[in-house]
Each structure stands twice: as C-alpha cells, then as structure tokens.
Amino acid sequence: MGLLDKLSTWLGKGRMEVTVLVLGLDNSGKSTMLNTLRPPEQRAQHLMPTVAQNHDSFQSGGVSFTAWDVSGAPRHRALWERHYRRAHAVIFVVDSADHLRLVVAREELELMLAHPDMCGRRIPLLVFANKCDAPHALAPMQIAAVLGLERITDKPWHVCASIALSGAGLADGVAWLARQIRDAHLPKS
Amino acid sequence: MTSMSRWLDVEVGTDDIDLNTLPSNLALVDLQNDKDYKLLVADFGKGEEGPKLKVFKGTMQTSDILLPELPLGIVGFYTSEAIPRSMPIIAVAFSSAVYLYRNMKFFYKYLLPSVDLSVHEMDVWKQLINSENQTPEMITILQENLKAIPPKILSLQSQNFLALTLDQQLEYLEQAAELPMWKPPEITCISTLKMNSIDQYSVSCLVVGTEDGYIIILDPQTFTTLSQAKLCPMKKTPYRMITTGLYNVDYRITVASREKSVCLLKRESTEGRILFNTEEHIISIEVITADESIIVICTDNTMSCYTKKGKKQWCVNLEHRPISMTLVPVLHLGVTLVGVALTSGHVHFYEGKARLDTLFVRDVASVMRFGRLGQEEHVLIVVTGSGNLMLKILKRTADFNSSAAGVEPAPSAAAGHKPWLIPKKSKLFLEQSARERENAVPMHEAFQLELNRLRLLATRTLLDAHAKSENFMGVGAMEPIGLTAEVEGLGPVFRVTLFVENKSKERAVAGLAVLFHAHTAHYRVTNPYIKVPLISPGGKLKFPTKIEEVFEENINPDVFFRPVTGQAGDRALVKVLLLKEDRKRPVLAATVQMPPTDPMMLPFEKIQSGYQNNAVDWEIERKN
Known part of the structure; x- marks a missing residue:
C-alpha cells in the first residue's frame, strides 16, 4: 500500500478524494472497523453504538476516503438513503456469525441497491464478512451466496473476510476499493 | 401475499431439530445478559430420549440439559435489580415442583405446599386402615363412599385405590396400611408478574396455577408464598394464565380454565370470579395490553374478543380449527396483531376482526411465539407439528395499513353491521305532529316574533357593551x-x-x-x-x-x-x-x-x- 502511494506520487498523479458510505446492521462492526483504520494513537478505547452518523477518513492506494458511518439501528436505517446520492463507494459490513439476521442484511442490501439514487450507478460495493473469527462464522463465499451478490450486475463487488477488532482483512478490502476507484476514474495512459 | 411478503424467512438447518413441545414450554430470555436473546425450549423428547431443556442461539442449538420429568411450563425472569445485572433465572415447572436454574445450572427446587385431604375422604381411609374393616363386604361399601366424593378433589392415592380389583385392594391395605394425610399438589401452569416496574429487567415474581384451582404468587428472593388465592368459588382448573400489571401496584391475572370459562383474579382478593363462559373448550387466551381486552380461540373454530369486564365484543368464525395463538405487538407501527395458526397450515394475523396478513407455513404451527430473538426485535418463532423450527422476521418496511394489506375485510365484518336503530312512533310524537299540522301559521308567527325580540335584545346588549368599552378607553384600566x-x-x-x-x-x-x-x-x-x-x-x-x-x-x-x-x-x-x-x-x-x-x-x-x-x-x- 505504501509502495503504491509512493508510486502514485512519483508518477505525478495527485490524491483522489472520494466519499464512501459504511452501511450494515447494528452491531455488525462498522464503527469498530473505522476505528481500527485510524492511526493507533487516535483510536477510541470504547465504542458506543452509533446514533445518527459519524464521519472519519482514511487513505489507501493513493485515494483518501471520507467514510460516513451511519447508524444501523432499525429505526435509523430509513436515513441511509439520504446519503446515497453523494456516495462514490459503499462498504457493507455483515456480522458473519449472526446467522439469524443474514436475511435482514440481505433485505437491507436489496433495498439499497434498488433505490433510485443507487440503481444504475457503477459504484464499487465492498462487503466485509466481519467477525470471521467467531465460532460458527460463515465463510465469505457463503455470505456472498446468502446476500445474493451474484445477482448484482451493475456494480463491481468484492467480499472480504475481516476481523474489525484486530484489523485483519481490512487493508485488503480497502485496497480493492481504492483500485476500483482508480480504475474507474483514471484511464490507463 | 405472494411476492411482497412482509416476512423474511430464516433458513434453519432442520436435520437435527426435532421439537416436541407445547406453547407454554417456550421462552425468550437474554440468557447471558449480552442483549442477545436466546430461545429456550423445554422439549418432551421422543421415544427413548428424555425431556430436555434446549437453548437456541439464533437458528443453532447451543446447549441442552436433561430435565427430570415432563416440563409443564418455562419462564425466565430477574430476581434482583442490582447493577451489574444478575443473570436471569429460568424456572421450569414439573408436576408438583418448580426447578430454578441460574446460569443454566440447577440451584433451587420449590415444592408446592401440600393440600389436606377432604374430611370425607379422611373418614373413609380411617375406616379402611382399621383391620376389622378389611373384609370384602366392608370394602365394597367404603369404596362406594369414596366414589361419592367428586373425582376432582379425590387424591391420587384414592384414585389408584379405586382402580384396583378387590383382591388387589385387600393386598394393598394389608401391606401399606398408611393413612394418607395430604396429597401432593399438581402444577398446571406457570407465569411471571413484574413486581414494581414494567421495565424489561425489573424483578418479577413467579405465579403458579395448581390443579386444585389455586393461584400462588412466590417471592422472587426467598421463593416463599407471597399470596395465594382461589381461582373461583367453584372448582376450576387453570389452564393458561396471562398476568398484567404490577404486583405492588395493581395486577390482574386472567386465567383460562379447563371448564370452558375465563376467570379473573385481582390484587388483594383471595378469591377470583368468573369473567365469562365460552361455549366450547378454550384453546388459547391472550390479553391485549392496550385496553386489556381478552382474545380467546375455542374448539368451535371461533376467535372472540371480550372487554376486560367480560362483555363479548366480537367473534370471528375461522375457516379451520385454530391451534395456537400469539400476540404480535409492532410498536413502531402502533398496532398489536393477533396471530392465529390453523390446522390448514395458515397463520392469520388479525387486528381487531380485520385480517391483515396471512402466512402459509405448510405444516401445522403447534407453537407460536413472537418476540425478540438474537438482536432482532420482531421474530416469529413457529414450531410445527412435525417438530421443525421456523423463524420469520418481520421486515422493517412492513406496513399493516388496511389499504396496503390488500386483504378484504373478513365477510363477517361486513355482515356484522347492525340495522339502524329507529324508535317506534310514540303517541307523543303523533300528537305533536298533528298539532303542528293544524296550527302551522300561528306557530310560525310566534316563532318570528320571538326571533325578532331576541335579535333586538342582542343588538341592544352589543350597543351597550360597545358604549361602555368606549367610555373606559381613556381611563386606562387593564382590560380583563x-x-x-x-x-x-x-x-x-x-x-x-x-x-x-x-x-x-x-x-x-x-x-x-x-x-x-x-x-x-x-x-x-x-x-x-x-x-x-x-x-x-x-x-x-x-x-x-x-x-x-x-x-x-x-x-x-x-x-x-x-x-x-x-x-x-x-x-x-x-x-x-x-x-x-x-x-x-x-x-x-x-x-x-x-x-x-x-x-x-x-x-x-x-x-x-x-x-x-x-x-x-x-x-x-x-x-x-
């Protein structure tokens, strides 16, 4: 990642700034993931469930992301759609050990993809199969199948196993996202 | 209701889940105090497998413990409000005892106070014990005396005795010539009642209904009797009970009995009363919290609603025989639905008597419960007749407006309209109308005269008031x-x-x-x-x-x-x-x-x- 960063500066290409929307059910690990992506000295010790939204920023592959972390509580999910129009990418976090609510996650994902502000826009969708270290956690491919990702044709998507608490898998996923953004907006010269 | 269902299906691995249980043997408890609600099922077991208490986390069974007897009911409750919050206690009722489990470990056994035998029965037994009376002739006479006592209040020992043949009876009396002093009480149903606050984690006391028609309320800390009341002057056996209110403030225990009646027990009363009788046996009873109206489903394929005073409000004829019922409170929509499962495999959801939604579960839903499971608030748990577990989650976007429901109101709703109540023409009315026809002109003149007078008076008063207000303008007094x-x-x-x-x-x-x-x-x-x-x-x-x-x-x-x-x-x-x-x-x-x-x-x-x-x-x- 660091190498890519340097490469891009050498090549004279500047930073890109994008807005990424972090969605997912409550207690799936959205805020924890963003907290782990911060530099170690800025991390919060204890996280409370998000009310409304927080925003945070991180960088990867020469792209600086402004992440909007929206509350996933059932009564706040209706507010997700207010952010759709300005999102350049979506990170969808799923608790892969919460078998019960995978259908709810699928429902919310489908609602999001069918929203007029989302439908037809080619924005990358990154799915984090979070808490993959938990007992009985599903594998990322199973998560993809349960969420019905194979039916998404208008957006590039990627599933990535992750552990938001330790940060495992986060860098890979975010690097994919950065690559997608760069590919979409920087035609190879 | 096909493509746009309001419910999301959760896939449950059906291979190893084989439940054989009753509606009272299901509980939703936050077992580990981590806001992840577990489903507890007291399972009767099948064949050689004994009864077990099974714990489900979401769709997976995580643990089970063996139960000593067939369970009659299971509830979860809190016994202290200390912070950090103590673990909830699970109470499982067996024939005459309540076993209490903390942290899924057995820690206390509560035995119901025993019941004395009736005087008649004691007399008969005293004579039976006496060796002089142990001849076939005397026993036949005494046996008749025993039979004269209503079998409902007869002790188990007497009932077994009557079932024996004459020779066996003689043998029994020779061997075990012991006087039965009391009979063990039998529990029929169990429930909880919050003590001081309706908060989810507040302390509750156990409420136990017995075969003899008593309702016993137990102290949550010491498990001693706080209060005991007889259900009804007549002997009624409680079958299902619903508690509403708070023990220390005011409470009502609504009890469906096996004798086709619903009884009510209020605070500080030692005896309940019959609220209403139904025509057929009651299958299930629920109380809607908003107005405390009582919904019962009966074996004559009806669902009826009664006010809290016991007055019948409406009755819906169901297409098939109902099996189970659950309340479906959807707080964010402000509605409480009643889900009724039928033998046809359908689950109908009613608000009042209007049917708003239907689910087809393909199998008879023998046990239904709607509540919080895992981290999801609106989960419908269905245990089917063949032992499968089904979970359905109510969609966040679900709407139960009658227009959105797309279901016609039940035919009985339309037919239920009463004709207009028009009173009969009275003698007074006839005389008055005749008088009006005869004296139309003088009446009109009188009316006009009075009207003009009234107008004059109004104008005068207005003028007067206006003049007075003008007069006070300069004075500067505060206007009232x-x-x-x-x-x-x-x-x-x-x-x-x-x-x-x-x-x-x-x-x-x-x-x-x-x-x-x-x-x-x-x-x-x-x-x-x-x-x-x-x-x-x-x-x-x-x-x-x-x-x-x-x-x-x-x-x-x-x-x-x-x-x-x-x-x-x-x-x-x-x-x-x-x-x-x-x-x-x-x-x-x-x-x-x-x-x-x-x-x-x-x-x-x-x-x-x-x-x-x-x-x-x-x-x-x-x-x-």
Missing part, C-alpha cells in the same frame, strides 16, 4: 383579557392558534391587535400582525396563524436527530404581544415555546443542501 396559544403540527410549518378571550361580564373590548415577535432567522410568521375585531363580553376569538421554522443554509446535521419530544432550545421562543390602540405599551405578552421539528418531516432538498455545504465536494478532483 386572556391570551392563550396552542401549537399544532410536527413542523417545519406549525399552526399556532391564538385565543383572545374577553373575561369581562359587561364590557366589550375594541381596538386590539396581536403582534408576533420572532427571530426572522429562525421562524417565519405568515401573518405577524392581526387586527382583533370587537370582542363581546365573555366572547372568545380564535386566530390561526402559520409559523414555519427556518433552517439556515449551513444546517447542522445534529438538528435531524433532535428528540422529537421536548423543547428545541432558546431559539425556539416566539413572543406574542397584545396591543391596544393609542397605548404605547402592550396590554399582554406571552411567550410560546415552539417544539422542535420532527426530522422525518424536513423537506428533502433542505437536507441535501445541508449536506452539500457540509461534506466534501461531490466530484472527484485531482490535485496537481
């Missing part, structure tokens, strides 16, 4: 005027209604005006200056105005998440001044505290513009 305001609406446009009242008995008030004084950056008033016409003595005038909350361009996103109840802060003050002609100072002043605008009511463009100003630029920029 009241000013009140009412704010209606969710925002951003509020309707503010001002009431200007003249409290004087004889003076009219003239020359008033109302002025609204608000910060223009915060509120826009459509009609800030209103001239008030003359107000007659005792008169009251009302002036509706619209006040719109104005949001600046650079809107703070926190505004969207203000609590809707309460106040919007200092900026939300609007002053109302009551002015009088030729007077420099206002007569009256009032401040109106405007409520905050409901974030859901904000126009979408407003939010968009708010974000645009706040957030980073839309377009991806390359900085070179």
Whole structure:
C-alpha cells in the first residue's frame, strides 16, 4: 500500500478524494472497523453504538476516503438513503456469525441497491464478512451466496473476510476499493 | 401475499431439530445478559430420549440439559435489580415442583405446599386402615363412599385405590396400611408478574396455577408464598394464565380454565370470579395490553374478543380449527396483531376482526411465539407439528395499513353491521305532529316574533357593551383579557392558534391587535400582525396563524436527530404581544415555546443542501 502511494506520487498523479458510505446492521462492526483504520494513537478505547452518523477518513492506494458511518439501528436505517446520492463507494459490513439476521442484511442490501439514487450507478460495493473469527462464522463465499451478490450486475463487488477488532482483512478490502476507484476514474495512459 | 411478503424467512438447518413441545414450554430470555436473546425450549423428547431443556442461539442449538420429568411450563425472569445485572433465572415447572436454574445450572427446587385431604375422604381411609374393616363386604361399601366424593378433589392415592380389583385392594391395605394425610399438589401452569416496574429487567415474581384451582404468587428472593388465592368459588382448573400489571401496584391475572370459562383474579382478593363462559373448550387466551381486552380461540373454530369486564365484543368464525395463538405487538407501527395458526397450515394475523396478513407455513404451527430473538426485535418463532423450527422476521418496511394489506375485510365484518336503530312512533310524537299540522301559521308567527325580540335584545346588549368599552378607553384600566396559544403540527410549518378571550361580564373590548415577535432567522410568521375585531363580553376569538421554522443554509446535521419530544432550545421562543390602540405599551405578552421539528418531516432538498455545504465536494478532483 505504501509502495503504491509512493508510486502514485512519483508518477505525478495527485490524491483522489472520494466519499464512501459504511452501511450494515447494528452491531455488525462498522464503527469498530473505522476505528481500527485510524492511526493507533487516535483510536477510541470504547465504542458506543452509533446514533445518527459519524464521519472519519482514511487513505489507501493513493485515494483518501471520507467514510460516513451511519447508524444501523432499525429505526435509523430509513436515513441511509439520504446519503446515497453523494456516495462514490459503499462498504457493507455483515456480522458473519449472526446467522439469524443474514436475511435482514440481505433485505437491507436489496433495498439499497434498488433505490433510485443507487440503481444504475457503477459504484464499487465492498462487503466485509466481519467477525470471521467467531465460532460458527460463515465463510465469505457463503455470505456472498446468502446476500445474493451474484445477482448484482451493475456494480463491481468484492467480499472480504475481516476481523474489525484486530484489523485483519481490512487493508485488503480497502485496497480493492481504492483500485476500483482508480480504475474507474483514471484511464490507463 | 405472494411476492411482497412482509416476512423474511430464516433458513434453519432442520436435520437435527426435532421439537416436541407445547406453547407454554417456550421462552425468550437474554440468557447471558449480552442483549442477545436466546430461545429456550423445554422439549418432551421422543421415544427413548428424555425431556430436555434446549437453548437456541439464533437458528443453532447451543446447549441442552436433561430435565427430570415432563416440563409443564418455562419462564425466565430477574430476581434482583442490582447493577451489574444478575443473570436471569429460568424456572421450569414439573408436576408438583418448580426447578430454578441460574446460569443454566440447577440451584433451587420449590415444592408446592401440600393440600389436606377432604374430611370425607379422611373418614373413609380411617375406616379402611382399621383391620376389622378389611373384609370384602366392608370394602365394597367404603369404596362406594369414596366414589361419592367428586373425582376432582379425590387424591391420587384414592384414585389408584379405586382402580384396583378387590383382591388387589385387600393386598394393598394389608401391606401399606398408611393413612394418607395430604396429597401432593399438581402444577398446571406457570407465569411471571413484574413486581414494581414494567421495565424489561425489573424483578418479577413467579405465579403458579395448581390443579386444585389455586393461584400462588412466590417471592422472587426467598421463593416463599407471597399470596395465594382461589381461582373461583367453584372448582376450576387453570389452564393458561396471562398476568398484567404490577404486583405492588395493581395486577390482574386472567386465567383460562379447563371448564370452558375465563376467570379473573385481582390484587388483594383471595378469591377470583368468573369473567365469562365460552361455549366450547378454550384453546388459547391472550390479553391485549392496550385496553386489556381478552382474545380467546375455542374448539368451535371461533376467535372472540371480550372487554376486560367480560362483555363479548366480537367473534370471528375461522375457516379451520385454530391451534395456537400469539400476540404480535409492532410498536413502531402502533398496532398489536393477533396471530392465529390453523390446522390448514395458515397463520392469520388479525387486528381487531380485520385480517391483515396471512402466512402459509405448510405444516401445522403447534407453537407460536413472537418476540425478540438474537438482536432482532420482531421474530416469529413457529414450531410445527412435525417438530421443525421456523423463524420469520418481520421486515422493517412492513406496513399493516388496511389499504396496503390488500386483504378484504373478513365477510363477517361486513355482515356484522347492525340495522339502524329507529324508535317506534310514540303517541307523543303523533300528537305533536298533528298539532303542528293544524296550527302551522300561528306557530310560525310566534316563532318570528320571538326571533325578532331576541335579535333586538342582542343588538341592544352589543350597543351597550360597545358604549361602555368606549367610555373606559381613556381611563386606562387593564382590560380583563386572556391570551392563550396552542401549537399544532410536527413542523417545519406549525399552526399556532391564538385565543383572545374577553373575561369581562359587561364590557366589550375594541381596538386590539396581536403582534408576533420572532427571530426572522429562525421562524417565519405568515401573518405577524392581526387586527382583533370587537370582542363581546365573555366572547372568545380564535386566530390561526402559520409559523414555519427556518433552517439556515449551513444546517447542522445534529438538528435531524433532535428528540422529537421536548423543547428545541432558546431559539425556539416566539413572543406574542397584545396591543391596544393609542397605548404605547402592550396590554399582554406571552411567550410560546415552539417544539422542535420532527426530522422525518424536513423537506428533502433542505437536507441535501445541508449536506452539500457540509461534506466534501461531490466530484472527484485531482490535485496537481
């Protein structure tokens, strides 16, 4: 990642700034993931469930992301759609050990993809199969199948196993996202 | 209801789940205090497998413990309010004992107080024990005496004795010549009742119903009897009971009995009373918390609703025989539905007697429960007749408006309209109409005369009041005027209604005006200056105005998440001044505290513009 960063500066290409929307059910690990992506000295010790939204920023592959972390509580999910129009990418976090609510996650994902502000826009969708270290956690491919990702044709998507608490898998996923953004907006010269 | 179902199906691995249970043997408990609700099922077992208490986390069975006997009911409750919160206690009822489990480990066994035998039965047994009476002739006579006692109050020992043959009876008496002093009580149902507060984690006491028709309430700490009451003067066996209210405040225990009746037990009464009787046996009973109306399903394929006083309100004929029932409270929609499972494999959801939704579960839903499971609030748990577990989650976007439901109201609802109640023509009415026809002209003249007099009187009084008010203009006495305001609406446009009242008995008030004084950056008033016409003595005038909350361009996103109840802060003050002609100072002043605008009511463009100003630029920029 660091190498890519340097490469891009050498090549004279500047930073890109994008807005990424972090969605997912409550207690799936959205805020924890963003907290782990911060530099170690800025991390919060204890996280409370998000009310409304927080925003945070991180960088990867020469792209600086402004992440909007929206509350996933059932009564706040209706507010997700207010952010759709300005999102350049979506990170969808799923608790892969919460078998019960995978259908709810699928429902919310489908609602999001069918929203007029989302439908037809080619924005990358990154799915984090979070808490993959938990007992009985599903594998990322199973998560993809349960969420019905194979039916998404208008957006590039990627599933990535992750552990938001330790940060495992986060860098890979975010690097994919950065690559997608760069590919979409920087035609190879 | 095919493509757009309101329910999400959860896939449950059906291979190893084979449940054989009853509606009372299901509980939803936050077992580990981690806000992850577990499903507890007391399973009867099948074949050689004994009864077990099974714990399900979501769709997976995580643990089980063996139970000593067939379980009759299971409940979870809290026994202390200490923080950090103690683990909930699981109570499982068996034939005459309640086993209490903490942390899934058995820790206490409560035995019900035993019941004395009836005097007649004791007499018979005293004679039976006596060896002189142990001859076939005497035993036959004594046996008849025993049979004369109603079998309901007969002890198990007597019942077994009667079932023996004469030789066996003789043998039994020779061997075990022991006087039965008491009989063990049998539990029929178990429930909980909150002690002091309706909070989810507040302390509850156990409520146990016994075969003899007693309801016993147990102390949550010591498990001793707090109060005991007989269900009804007649012998009734409780079968299912619903508790509402709080033990220390006021409570009602609504009990469905096996004898086709529903009884009610109130606080501080030692004996309950029959609320109503049904025609057929009751299958299940629920009490709707909002108005405490009672819903029962019966074996004659009906679902009926009764008021809390026991008056029948309505009755719906079901297409098939009902099997189980559950309340489906959907708080964010403000409705409580009643789910009824039928033998046809359908689950119907009713609000009142209107059917709003139908689920087809392909199998008979023998046990149903709606509640919180895992981290999801609206889960319908169904155990089918063949032992499968089904979980259905109510969609967040589900709407139970009758128009959205697309289901015609039940045919009985339309047929239930009563014809208009028109009273019969009375003698008085006939005489009066005849009189009116005969004396039409004089009546009209009399009426007109009175009307003109009334008008004259009104005009005179008005003139008088006006003259008086003019006279007092210069004096400068305070007008006896009241000013009140009412704010209606969710925002951003509020309707503010001002009431200007003249409290004087004889003076009219003239020359008033109302002025609204608000910060223009915060509120826009459509009609800030209103001239008030003359107000007659005792008169009251009302002036509706619209006040719109104005949001600046650079809107703070926190505004969207203000609590809707309460106040919007200092900026939300609007002053109302009551002015009088030729007077420099206002007569009256009032401040109106405007409520905050409901974030859901904000126009979408407003939010968009708010974000645009706040957030980073839309377009991806390359900085070179």
